[in-house]
Amino acid sequence: MYDLTGFQRDLLYVIAGADEPHGLAIKEELEDYYEKEIHHGRLYPNLDTLVDKGLVEKGELDRRTNFYSLTRRGSREIEARREWESQYVSPDEE
Template structure:
């Protein structure tokens, strides 16, 4: 499992799994709705750049000036690994309760 990602970065990847190429603005709205809290503009884009650098997210353009983001196969693999890790830990904990 990847241990170099923050919870916020995983949240970005999870949101991107349900969206096709999306603008940063739309992604920001989706994240704000899921946490019911405003999200500082810079926080999102710093983390998106990190995910792009790690090849977990692709960055393109929509209209030549608006950035578009999409999860990569490696990003999907990171989510699958995280879900498997969570399942193993939750099942172990619940089984011992």
């Protein structure tokens, strides 16, 4: 995951947290998070990069709508990233 941009990592996390989201649902989620518009020209090429890297699978809901899901590799990459982060950031103890 070290070779992904922050935006691509955020895409992975959004896809991981949803049940086969379509592009527009991913876009809306990221717009809420970033508090600004995400253009199609940024979203879809980055989703395609994740597909090309084998982290995400793209399926077809209908002729106009694709859905996205994590591959096993994508899930492993997220888990490895969380383990790496936990070395530096510990959860708050209550």
